[in-house]
Amino acid sequence: MHIRSHILASLSALALMGCAAGPDYVAPIPPPQATTGPFLSAQEGVTAPTVLPADWWRLYDDPALDGLVEDALAANTDIRQATARIARARAGLRGARSGRLPQTGIGAGASYGRVSESDVPPGTDRDGWAFDAGLSVSYELDLFGRVGRGVEAARADLDSAQADADAVRVIVVADTTRAYADAASAAARLAVAQDIVALLDESLRLTRRRHEAGLESGLAVARIETLREQRAATIPAIEAERQTALFALATLTGRVPAELPSIAAERSVALEVTDALPVGDGAALLARRPDIRAAERRLAADTARIGVATADLYPRVTLGGSVGATGPSLSDLLTGGPLHFLLGSLIDWNFPNSEPARARINAAEAGAEESLAAFDGTVLQALQETETALSTYARTLERRQNLLAAREAAERAAAITRARQREGIVNSLELLDAERTLAETRAVLAEQDAAISRAQIDVFRALGGGWS
Numbered sequence: 001m002h003i004r005s006h007i008l009a010s011l012s013a014l015a016l017m018g019c020a021a022g023p024d025y026v027a028p029i030p031p032p033q034a035t036t037g038p039f040l041s042a043q044e045g046v047t048a049p050t051v052l053p054a055d056w057w058r059l060y061d062d063p064a065l066d067g068l069v070e071d072a073l074a075a076n077t078d079i080r081q082a083t084a085r086i087a088r089a090r091a092g093l094r095g096a097r098s099g100r101l102p103q104t105g106i107g108a109g110a111s112y113g114r115v116s117e118s119d120v121p122p123g124t125d126r127d128g129w130a131f132d133a134g135l136s137v138s139y140e141l142d143l144f145g146r147v148g149r150g151v152e153a154a155r156a157d158l159d160s161a162q163a164d165a166d167a168v169r170v171i172v173v174a175d176t177t178r179a180y181a182d183a184a185s186a187a188a189r190l191a192v193a194q195d196i197v198a199l200l201d202e203s204l205r206l207t208r209r210r211h212e213a214g215l216e217s218g219l220a221v222a223r224i225e226t227l228r229e230q231r232a233a234t235i236p237a238i239e240a241e242r243q244t245a246l247f248a249l250a251t252l253t254g255r256v257p258a259e260l261p262s263i264a265a266e267r268s269v270a271l272e273v274t275d276a277l278p279v280g281d282g283a284a285l286l287a288r289r290p291d292i293r294a295a296e297r298r299l300a301a302d303t304a305r306i307g308v309a310t311a312d313l314y315p316r317v318t319l320g321g322s323v324g325a326t327g328p329s330l331s332d333l334l335t336g337g338p339l340h341f342l343l344g345s346l347i348d349w350n351f352p353n354s355e356p357a358r359a360r361i362n363a364a365e366a367g368a369e370e371s372l373a374a375f376d377g378t379v380l381q382a383l384q385e386t387e388t389a390l391s392t393y394a395r396t397l398e399r400r401q402n403l404l405a406a407r408e409a410a411e412r413a414a415a416i417t418r419a420r421q422r423e424g425i426v427n428s429l430e431l432l433d434a435e436r437t438l439a440e441t442r443a444v445l446a447e448q449d450a451a452i453s454r455a456q457i458d459v460f461r462a463l464g465g466g467w468s
Helices: 002-017 056-060 063-075 077-100 146-212 218-252 282-288 290-311 330-334 355-422 428-462
Strands: 103-114 127-141 316-327 339-348
Touching: 056 063, 056 146, 063 077, 063 146, 077 146, 146 218, 146 290, 146 428, 218 428, 282 355, 290 355, 355 428
Parallel strands: none
Antiparallel strands: 103 127, 127 316, 316 339
């Protein structure tokens, strides 16, 4: 009797307190070094401390790219899948919230049978129909926050799904911009390759004329011809790269390759932002990266699930009632018939064997620990990706400066050699070396311009694509 009184008193006290089982969620704090000061790899003139705009692709000032990105955001299949996952998470939240509402049910039945002779007056037919109909209502008193914590977890799941969708958008926009940039860079490299072949054709024509005049050997003609064919052989490979980029662009924008608009293939200059890139700082990065936000929301959801599991240690208290009517015919039910009703409460408590509930608590706690580790890892990965992208971009710009100087020197050397060959001072083998050096330098510089486009896009992607 003493134990029963103690339990009832405890339940009453907890009901008044309105307590919720499990720990209250506290957002994790990133390392202080990640949220203070500029990036380690930021360089004056290369990057700027201003925050990256949300529509960062407009920094390229290319209307064709703007239209392709809009198409990708509207029709990309990965984004459509992410949007469907948001709808599923929203439905889960509605389901969790329904636990706060009364549950109602309507039941009806009909049966035909025979009753015992002792249960009916003499001379009364023992065989007949029996009809029953009723309405039931039940409501769980969420004394220990099981329903509330479930709603909290479902809401965090929805937030996580929305952040995951933003992360997909970041990837799709970056991939779309990169495919467009790759196609443009390939077109620029193709023009350089064709120009090199045209110059070698001219050198080959002049060398053949000199050979016919007895001024050059057949070996010189063969070597220049070999260099010309080697450079011509790069053209099909570059064309294939360009087509691959355009096919990828079609898929990213939700099209079949044949439906890609012709404007997507018109640019023949490498895509590049010539001003310093706006990158912000670590604090802006952590606030903007959707994968970090998704990881934090998953941690919140798993923390709330500890409370759901902990609530199973305590009894569930449900208030309920029902009302109905029973009679030998349907008319008896419709006119009121013999009414019956029931009011009461139900306590459901798995006691004293609480080991299954404690096992679920331990599993939920382990899940929260895993999510915390995942959050920390996501933060570190975001910082590593950003610093790497910034460092690579700066080194890429430095390399292009060296290649620009090398190209200028190679152009001067080739021009001098051509002039000296025309004057008969040098032979075609010396010209061949000069032409080969110039061709290689120009080709490498064109490839470096493409690398700069990719490096810039990697920076924008690492920064979170501008999503707020």
